[in-house]
Amino acid sequence: MDTRLNTFAVSPEIMQAWLACSEKVAESGLEKPLLELVKIRASQINHCANCLNMHSYEARQAGETEQRIALVAAWREAPCYTDRERAALAWTEHMTLIAEKGAPDDVYAALEAQFSKEEQVKLTMAIIVINGWNRLAVGFNLFDASRGWKA
Numbered sequence: 001m002d003t004r005l006n007t008f009a010v011s012p013e014i015m016q017a018w019l020a021c022s023e024k025v026a027e028s029g030l031e032k033p034l035l036e037l038v039k040i041r042a043s044q045i046n047h048c049a050n051c052l053n054m055h056s057y058e059a060r061q062a063g064e065t066e067q068r069i070a071l072v073a074a075w076r077e078a079p080c081y082t083d084r085e086r087a088a089l090a091w092t093e094h095m096t097l098i099a100e101k102g103a104p105d106d107v108y109a110a111l112e113a114q115f116s117k118e119e120q121v122k123l124t125m126a127i128i129v130i131n132g133w134n135r136l137a138v139g140f141n142l143f144d145a146s147r148g149w150k151a
Contacts, residue, residue: 030119032058033064036062037064037069037081038123039130040052041073041075042131042134045093055130067080075089084115087113088114091111096131
């Protein structure tokens, strides 16, 4: 499949603002391994090969094991995730599929038990950001396995 267009070339000002938002969220203080698991899970749901490739690599760089990366799609059944990670992954699934799943009270209660109010906002923004990148990558076919993002 060919790239449909280069978003940075077509709309550099908006894309630079989006990139700046992404960087600000990444620097929010939430644990890097947690953020990478969230990005992987959202990217699995959205079938974004580019982001799965990138964030699996980033997770390894942040100290995640192959086992935890491989099992993130089955986090409910896998015993290797903390309650905090489980709350984040559940919130990720519901925010990614919000039209289908909504934001039920029990999922929010688990989030609230593990994350401060400020962390809840930071985590939700991280989920919004990865979903945005997924939509850009899938919509414009920006993946090339040998190079990552296409130019």
